[in-house]
Amino acid sequence: MRILVTGAAGFIGQMVVNALSARDTLMLNGRERRIAAILATDIAEQPLLALAETHRRVHALPGALSDPAVQARITEDAPDLVIHLAAVVSGQAEADYDLGMEVNLQATIDLINACRQMPKPPVFLFSSSVAVFSCAANDTIDENTLPAPRSSYGTQKLMGELLVRDATRKGFVLGRSLRFPTISVRPGAPNKAASSFASGIIREPLAGQEAVLPVGRDLRLHLASPDRALAYTLHAAGLAQDEIGADTTLTLPGVSVTVGAMIDTLARVAGADVAARIKPVPDAAIAAIVTSWPGQILTPRAEALGFVPDTDFADLITSHMGRIAAE
Numbered sequence: 208m209r210i211l212v213t214g215a216a217g218f219i220g221q222m223v224v225n226a227l228s229a230r231d232t233l234m235l236n237g238r239e240r241r242i243a244a245i246l247a248t249d250i251a252e253q254p255l256l257a258l259a260e261t262h263r264r265v266h267a268l269p270g271a272l273s274d275p276a277v278q279a280r281i282t283e284d285a286p287d288l289v290i291h292l293a294a295v296v297s298g299q300a301e302a303d304y305d306l307g308m309e310v311n312l313q314a315t316i317d318l319i320n321a322c323r324q325m326p327k328p329p330v331f332l333f334s335s336s337v338a339v340f341s342c343a344a345n346d347t348i349d350e351n352t353l354p355a356p357r358s359s360y361g362t363q364k365l366m367g368e369l370l371v372r373d374a375t376r377k378g379f380v381l382g383r384s385l386r387f388p389t390i391s392v393r394p395g396a397p398n399k400a401a402s403s404f405a406s407g408i409i410r411e412p413l414a415g416q417e418a419v420l421p422v423g424r425d426l427r428l429h430l431a432s433p434d435r436a437l438a439y440t441l442h443a444a445g446l447a448q449d450e451i452g453a454d455t456t457l458t459l460p461g462v463s464v465t466v467g468a469m470i471d472t473l474a475r476v477a478g479a480d481v482a483a484r485i486k487p488v489p490d491a492a493i494a495a496i497v498t499s500w501p502g503q504i505l506t507p508r509a510e511a512l513g514f515v516p517d518t519d520f521a522d523l524i525t526s527h528m529g530r531i532a533a534e
């Protein structure tokens with residue numbers, strides 16, 4: 208089978224391409240299939256070229272998803288599996304409304320249209336986010352809670368979910384929208400996501416640097432490790448469409464933890480001197496976005512479908528420390 212990964216130069220994209228390249232087969236729609244080729248597309252060219260150089264079956268397709276030449280190549284490639292990760296993250300989509308609409312919404316419309324031209328409907332994974340939800344004050348909700356985003360990013364993701372649901376009903380794709388928890392600990396540099404601090408307060412102190420904490424200790428977050436994000440993505444591809452049914456959106460399980468408990472866990476695992484590198488610098492704009500996100504989400508449907516969360520927050524820190532040590 209052929210696989211398309213959009214946003215392949217991004218954080219999750221590179222993990223997915225590396226993981227797919229390391230295997231010969233993958234479960235797709237209930238059946239084990241051999242991986243023949245992976246088409247990796249992104250506007251960021253350099254990381255794509257590096258992936259294509261490292262892995263024999265990876266082909267780089269640099270360019271914006273809105274570019275008709277990119278769309279034509281995707282249609283021509285006719286992948287059996289589309290993993291759609293390209294996006295602009297929450298802080299950036301809030302700061303630049305037009306860019307958020309172009310990448311998070313229009314590119315998804317364009318990609319579904321490209322799939323419509325293919326001889327067979329591909330399995331289509333859309334990376335959504337728990338930012339589609341909002342609540343009064345960081346409370347506990349469940350996967351059936353009505354989404355009511357309070358950010359442009361969450362709104363664009365929700366619209367994408369609806370498009371995937373309808374495209375599945377129409378038979379254009381075999382859709383699955385995954386509402387990812389906030390990923391922590393994300394390696395690399397801070398990004399423009401409003402939740403960037405959720406990784407920064409662990410990653411930077413462990414690297415000997417100060418980290419800024421823009422929110423209070425009581426804020427709760429629904430988190431998953433990078434390893435879980437990867438495992439969720441591959442697991443979602445393998446599910447049979449019958450198991451998912453018409454309700455193509457899956458809210459993924461996470462670990463619910465307060466910022467205070469995250470800091471205390473860091474102190475326990477890595478030492479109080481490391482945790483002391485976190486400096487509170489309240490930021491009202493970030494606090495306004497993240498306190499409207501749920502602090503805990505109950506996800507019995509996703510768990511019954513085989514999506515298994517991390518055990519606890521210490522797990523997230525030790526898996527990050529293991530990753531750094533291996534580099």
Ligand SMILES: NC(=O)c1ccc[n+]([C@@H]2O[C@H](COP(=O)([O-])OP(=O)(O)OC[C@H]3O[C@@H](n4cnc5c(N)ncnc54)[C@H](O)[C@@H]3O)[C@@H](O)[C@H]2O)c1
Pocket residue numbers: 213214215216217218219220248249250251270271272273291292293294295296310314334335336337386387388389390391393
């Ligand atoms: N990391 C998280 O905590 C998290 C949580 C929930 C959902 N998600 C979703 O998962 C997906 C991947 O997240 P990530 O953390 O890897 O993000 P990322 O920002 O690292 O990667 C996104 C990629 O999309 C590319 N891109 C942006 N505009 C593009 C365009 N017009 N055409 C083609 N490519 C374009 C970027 O260059 C980037 O490489 C995103 O859809 C994101 O919304 C991530």
